[in-house]
Amino acid sequence: MNFSCNALVVPARLAHPVHLKPLDLDATALQRVAAGDIGYIAGRGWRAYLNNDGSRSFPNLRAEVLIREAGVEPDDTIHGTALFLGYVDPGEETDAPHHLISLAEQLFDMPLAA
Numbered sequence: 001m002n003f004s005c006n007a008l009v010v011p012a013r014l015a016h017p018v019h020l021k022p023l024d025l026d027a028t029a030l031q032r033v034a035a036g037d038i039g040y041i042a043g044r045g046w047r048a049y050l051n052n053d054g055s056r057s058f059p060n061l062r063a064e065v066l067i068r069e070a071g072v073e074p075d076d077t078i079h080g081t082a083l084f085l086g087y088v089d090p091g092e093e094t095d096a097p098h099h100l101i102s103l104a105e106q107l108f109d110m111p112l113a114a
Contacts, residue, residue: 008084008096008104008112010066012058018104020096020112043072045097047087051080066104 004024011018039052048067051057057080064078086094105112 005085005093006095008101010060010063010082010084010104012060012063012080012082014062018062018108018110018112020101025093041067041072041074042087043067043070043100045086045088046070046100047085047093048078049083049085050078057081062108065107066100069103069107070100 004022007021007023007025009019009021038049040047040049048063050063060078060080060082063082064074066082066084067074067078084096084100086097086100088094101112104110
C-alpha cells in the first residue's frame with residue numbers, strides 16, 4: 001500500500017489546528033501519524049485512522065465529535081491524532097471526502113478548503 005492523497009488531520013491537542021495535509025502514505029507513514037500501531041473506525045465512505053493503544057495519548061474530543069456527527073458511535077474514547085481519509089470498495093484510500101471536510105469546518109468554525 002503506497003499512495004498519495006489529501007487527508008483531514010485532527011490533532012488531539014486543542015492548541016494544534018485541524019487541517020488538510022497532502023500525504024504520500026504507506027503503512028509506516030500511517031503509524032507515524034497515529035504515533036503507534038494503527039487501527040481505524042469506518043464510516044460511510046471514510047475511515048479515521050487512530051492509534052490502537054490510545055490510552056497513552058491525549059483524548060481527542062474533536063475527532064470523537066466529528067466521528068459521532070458523521071454517524072458513527074465509537075465504542076471507546078478517541079485518543080491521539082486522527083487521520084481521516086476517504087475510501088472506495090474494495091478498500092482503496094482516497095482524499096478525505098468533501099462532506100466530512102465541510103462537517104469539520106462547521107463543527108470547529110474554521111475554514112479548511114483552499
